[in-house]
Amino acid sequence: MRKFLISSSSSYRDSLYYHNQMYAKGVLWLDEWCEGFLLPMVSPIGLDIVSDGAQYPSKNEKIEKVINLPIVRKHLRACTGFFDESGNDCGYCKKCIRMMLILDILGQLDKWENHFPISYFRRRRRYFQCDVVRLAHTDDDLSCWSIIRLAEKYNYKMPSYTYAKCYKQLGGVYSLLRLKKVRDLFSSSK
Known part of the structure; x- marks a missing residue:
C-alpha cells in the first residue's frame, strides 16, 4: 500500500x-x-x-456522494469507540449514532443492518434526533447543524428545539407522555 x-x-x-x-x-x-x-x-x-x-462543504455531502459505492459499504468506519468482533462499528458512540441518523435521512439505513445495530437506533431514534437538535442550538455544533440542513433537504422530520429540549430534560418519551396526561388533566378541570 x-x-x-x-x-x-x-x-x-x-x-x-x-x-x-x-x-x-x-x-x-x-x-x-x-x-x-x-x-x-x-x-x-x-x-x-x-x-x-x-x-465538500459538509461531511454529509461527502457521504451523499459515496454512500452507494460497494467499497464504501465494505470499508466505512465512523466509530470512535471499539469495533465489534466482526470489525463493524460499535453503533453506540456519538459518531456511529450520527452516521446512522444520516443514513436514515438518506433512506439508506436498512442497507447497513449488518454494519450497525439498526434495531437499537430505531428504538431510540427520537432521542438521537432530539440530541442533535439540542446540540445544534445550545453548543452551535456545526456537524449537528449540517445534519439538520440535510434533513430539511430530504424532507426528513426533525423535532423542534423546544420539543428536543423538553424531551432531553424530562428523560424521553415516557416523561413526555406523563407531561401530556398532566396537562390534559389540568385543561379538563377548567
Missing part, C-alpha cells in the same frame, strides 16, 4: 474559519482543522497519508 486516504474532518471553508478564529485570539490550534497539511508531514517513507474530501 502506497497511499492511505482519510476522510477530512472539515471542509476548506471551515478550516479557514476556525483558523482565523483561533489566530485572532492568539492561539496556535493544531487540531482537526489543520490535518490537510499535517498528515503528509507525518507520513512514513513509502506511504502517503492523505486527507481527502475537504472540497
Whole structure:
C-alpha cells in the first residue's frame, strides 16, 4: 500500500474559519482543522497519508456522494469507540449514532443492518434526533447543524428545539407522555 486516504474532518471553508478564529485570539490550534497539511508531514517513507474530501462543504455531502459505492459499504468506519468482533462499528458512540441518523435521512439505513445495530437506533431514534437538535442550538455544533440542513433537504422530520429540549430534560418519551396526561388533566378541570 502506497497511499492511505482519510476522510477530512472539515471542509476548506471551515478550516479557514476556525483558523482565523483561533489566530485572532492568539492561539496556535493544531487540531482537526489543520490535518490537510499535517498528515503528509507525518507520513512514513513509502506511504502517503492523505486527507481527502475537504472540497465538500459538509461531511454529509461527502457521504451523499459515496454512500452507494460497494467499497464504501465494505470499508466505512465512523466509530470512535471499539469495533465489534466482526470489525463493524460499535453503533453506540456519538459518531456511529450520527452516521446512522444520516443514513436514515438518506433512506439508506436498512442497507447497513449488518454494519450497525439498526434495531437499537430505531428504538431510540427520537432521542438521537432530539440530541442533535439540542446540540445544534445550545453548543452551535456545526456537524449537528449540517445534519439538520440535510434533513430539511430530504424532507426528513426533525423535532423542534423546544420539543428536543423538553424531551432531553424530562428523560424521553415516557416523561413526555406523563407531561401530556398532566396537562390534559389540568385543561379538563377548567
